[in-house]
Each structure stands twice: as C-alpha cells, then as structure tokens.
Amino acid sequence: MSAGTFAGLAVAATAAVNATAAKAAPSERQGSQGSGLEAFDEVYQGRRIQGAPTRGAGSHGGHGGGHGSGHGGGHGGQAHDFGYAVHLDGDELHIMRNADGTWISVVNHYETFATPRQLARAAVTELHGADLVPLVLTSA
Amino acid sequence: MTVRKNQSALTRTEKRRFVDALLELKRSGRYDEFVTTHNGFIMSDTDQGERVGHRSPSFLPWHRRFLIDFERQLQEVDPEVALPYWDWTVDRTPSASLWADDFLGGSGRPGDGKVMSGRFAEASGAWEINIRVDQRPYLRRALGTGARQLPTRAEVDAVLAMPVYDASPWNSASTSFRNHLEGWRGANLHNRVHVWVGGQMTTGVSPNDPVFWLHHAFVDKLWADWQARHPDSGYLPTTRTRNVVSLHDTMRPWNDVTPADMLDHTPYYTFDA
Numbered sequence: 427m428s429a430g431t432f433a434g435l436a437v438a439a440t441a442a443v444n445a446t447a448a449k450a451a452p453s454e455r456q457g458s459q460g461s462g463l464e465a466f467d468e469v470y471q472g473r474r475i476q477g478a479p480t481r482g483a484g485s486h487g488g489h490g491g492g493h494g495s496g497h498g499g500g501h502g503g504q505a506h507d508f509g510y511a512v513h514l515d516g517d518e519l520h521i522m523r524n525a526d527g528t529w530i531s532v533v534n535h536y537e538t539f540a541t542p543r544q545l546a547r548a549a550v551t552e553l554h555g556a557d558l559v560p561l562v563l564t565s566a
Numbered sequence: 567m568t569v570r571k572n573q574s575a576l577t578r579t580e581k582r583r584f585v586d587a588l589l590e591l592k593r594s595g596r597y598d599e600f601v602t603t604h605n606g607f608i609m610s611d612t613d614q615g616e617r618v619g620h621r622s623p624s625f626l627p628w629h630r631r632f633l634i635d636f637e638r639q640l641q642e643v644d645p646e647v648a649l650p651y652w653d654w655t656v657d658r659t660p661s662a663s664l665w666a667d668d669f670l671g672g673s674g675r676p677g678d679g680k681v682m683s684g685r686f687a688e689a690s691g692a693w694e695i696n697i698r699v700d701q702r703p704y705l706r707r708a709l710g711t712g713a714r715q716l717p718t719r720a721e722v723d724a725v726l727a728m729p730v731y732d733a734s735p736w737n738s739a740s741t742s743f744r745n746h747l748e749g750w751r752g753a754n755l756h757n758r759v760h761v762w763v764g765g766q767m768t769t770g771v772s773p774n775d776p777v778f779w780l781h782h783a784f785v786d787k788l789w790a791d792w793q794a795r796h797p798d799s800g801y802l803p804t805t806r807t808r809n810v811v812s813l814h815d816t817m818r819p820w821n822d823v824t825p826a827d828m829l830d831h832t833p834y835y836t837f838d839a
Contacts, residue, residue, distance in 0.1 A: 520699075520770075524621075524750070525613040525739035532699050532770045535608060536749070536760035537712070552768065554678050556700040 463510050466543050473553075475546040476513045512546050517558040519549055533558075568637065568835035570787070573650035573664055573780055574657055575838065581669045584650065585685055587643040588776050589692050596639055601697040601773045603819060604632070608770040613737040616809045618818050623732040623802060624811035625748050626789045627828035629782050631820060634834050636779060648835065651783035654759055655719040660709040670777055672707075679706035679765050686776060699769050706765030707775065713762040721753035726792050731802045736810045743792055743799075747785065756785050787837055793829070801825050 465478040508523040512531070520532040521542065528538035529545045533552050539545040576584070591597040607619035607628075619628045633649060640647045657664055665672045671684020681704070686693040688704035695703050728743040738750035749757030759781050760767045766774040773779070793799075804813045811817050813826050 520609055522612055523614075525735060525737050532605075532609060534768055535770050535772075536757040536768055538750075553700050556702045558700050559698055 463542065466546075468543075470547050470550050472555075473550045474515050475543070475550060477542040477546060478511060480507055480509055480511050510542055512542050512549075514546060514549060514553070514558055517560065519546065519558060521545060568641070568648045569838055570648050570783055570835050571650050571838040573652050573669075574662070576650055576669075578668060580650075583644050584640075584647050585669065585776075587640045587647045589685065590643045591639055592693060598697050600632070600636055600639075601771050604773045605697060605699075605770040607818075608772075613735075613739070614809075617737065618811055621738040621745075621748065621750065622810045623736055623744055624817055624825055625744060626786070627801070627823075627825040628811075628817055630786050630789070630828045630831065631817065631823055633779065633782055633786060637835070649779050649783045651787050651837070652777065652780035653784055654716040654762075654781070655722055658716040664777070664780070665709065670780075671705075673709035674705075674707040674765055678702070679708050681705045681707050681765075695766065695771075695774050697771050697774065698766075699771055705775060707767070708764030710762060712764045712768060713758045716762050717753060717755045717758055722755065722788065725753060725755060726788065726795055729796055729799050731799055733802070736803065736807060742802075747788060747792075756781075786831070790831055790837065801829060 463477075463479055465476075467474070467476045469475075508521065510521070510523070512519045512521050522530050524530065524538055526538075528540060529542055530536075530538055531545050531549050533549040534545065539548060571580075588597070604619070611617040611620040611622065613621055618624050619632075637647075637649050640649070652664060660673050664670055667684045669684070671681050671686050674681050681687050682689070684690075686705050688694075693705055695705060725743065725746040728746060730742050732742040732744040733740045738745065738748075741751060746752035747755050749755045760772060763775065763777055763781075766772055767778065767781075801813050803810065806812055806815070811825060814824050816822060816824055
C-alpha cells in the first residue's frame, strides 16, 4: 500500500533491512488460494518472518472453533484457513485473504497488501519490536 | 433525547464530561468488553464465510447497534453525554481541536507512536490497553502517517451518490454504496481514516482509541445522509443470502436485532445537522 511510509517509519526502528529481504520483494507474485504462493523465510528489520502454504483445513493453528463461542449461534467451528500461514518470530500472525486476492492481518486490518510477505513486513514495522499476543479469542 | 453533535462544536464542558464518562467505563471494565467484541468480529468476518460486522451488508446496521449500546453505557455514567461525530472531511489535520489535550490528546511520538499528551496518554494511568494484538499496553497514534490525506468532501459526495446499497458478492469486492463507504473499493473512505490515525486504529482492537466512536458516529451519519438522498433505495439483500445478514435476519452477538430494526436511527438519537 504505502511502502514509502513504512520505510520512513522503519528508519527510527532498527538497523537496515536484511539483504535477503531487500532483494526478495520485486519478483513476488500472488497465486490462487492454497497454491502458487511461495514460502518465504527472512529476517526483516531484525525480526524473523516466515510464510508458508498450509496443507488444508484444520492446519491453521487451532483458532477455528474459538471464533464462534460467545457470539451466539450459527458460527461455531468455522475454520479460517486461507491456504497460507504467517509467523513472526515464531508467533502466528492472524491473516485473511480478501476476495480480490489481497491480504490483511490483525495488525494492519484496514489496508490491503498484495502478498503475505508484504503483509508480514508491514506488521514488523507496525510492531516496532513488540511481540504479538497469542491468538486467543474470548467471549463477546 | 440524545443529540449527536459535531465534535468541533462541543463546549469545553461537553468535552470534559464525554472524556470523564469514557474514563469511567474504562475503569469499570465495561469499555474493554466493547473492544473484545469488535476484535472478535473483525477476526471472524471473512469474504468467503459468514460475515456480520465488516465487509458485508450489515457493516452499517451492526456498527449502528454497537454504537447505540456504547452510548447507553456512557449515559449510565452521565445521562447528558452523547456520542460526538468527527467530520474528517473538515477537521483533517493533526492540529484540529479534536486532538487537543482537553479532548482526545495528540498524535504519538516518533518511533514507538506512544501518545504523550491528554488524558488517554499512558502517563495518566487511566487508559491501559488491555485487549491488544501485541504486548504494548499504551495508546498509540501516528496521525497522517499511514495515509497522507483524509477523504475529501468530494469523495464522500461521490459515494453518497451511489444508488444501490449493496450487491453480490456481498463482501469486500462489491460495487455498492456500502462497500465504497466501508472503503474496500473506490475512494477508500472508512478504512482510510483508520489508517490515517494509525496505532491501535489500524488493528482489530481499534476501539481502544476513543476516536473510533467519533469516526463511526460520522460513518453512521453518512448512512443516514445516504438514506435521505435515496428514499427509494433500501437495505440489500432483502431475502436470505448465504453467509450474510439479510434485511430481516438477526445479527450476532445480540440475536434480537435485524438490519430492518436499525434503518431508522431517530428513535435512538438525532444529529445536530
């Protein structure tokens, strides 16, 4: 969305972007859901970000059924596996894929990103060194 | 009768009483229940699955009910308080009185984005961020950083001119008034304002920033303005539609209110203009 903005914010954050990260971005292409998306594993602004396709429903780290509890009927057990998972220093980043193929995360929920890697990098910048809170959804 | 006023027209006393009521809800724990509810919905509302609070037709009636509930909580603290609205097409800079220390406080400091002034600053000790996506327990903002400009009046008017409330596929890909107002398509209205404020406002726990309520009170007003401009257009869909809330379906988490129940706001409040 606004790479320049994130780059600007990043100046104050940490040391220069890891060389691996710097050369990886331009060639990224998004594929269809659940396939065609490549895995990545890099250090960005000092944080390890990893993305990889998931193997299908149920492999998405245990927050499927949790969404429904407390919200009333009709929602229990609905898994949200978008065919891909992103981790930041080992913690799962909650992500979603939009109908047009773009991505959002719980850290940047109101702007879209073309690829999970861009989404992960934006989260790193926004977190400014802070750790994610484990995904636990409580009753509404 | 509750009258929702433009925040820029509030007196010093009205601002103080509104902030006092917010801080009391925070102290009692009731405030954080709203943050939790919002985050639960934002993380489970998906384009491909069931969706109620966001990226779906019920985005507007869901938030209308959410704000009514919150306003009632405020009024239990102080019956004279109403939700103000923030017209971001007019008050569009970080120097607006909205961000003064006697109201919501200012932007965050460079770097970590911590809000340093006003009654919601960490130093006040009264506004700890408990429901969060990362470990930072303080309010953050980065006004005007993530998005350069707030939406303009011309952009709003173009969206208000759209005659169809919503359309298939009833999600973030729809070409419709609702989706253009929510901001997934077109001029990027509601979503862009969240990004412009930055900090918690960019996340699923956006109600941690009290400006959330003023922003959504204006989005709600824009829905009412659209209704006035298009008296022959109504909420869609009107018939049962997979994964979304049609006109007479009930909305979670309340399960006792439908979009049809929310079409007329005037039993609950009116606007000053």
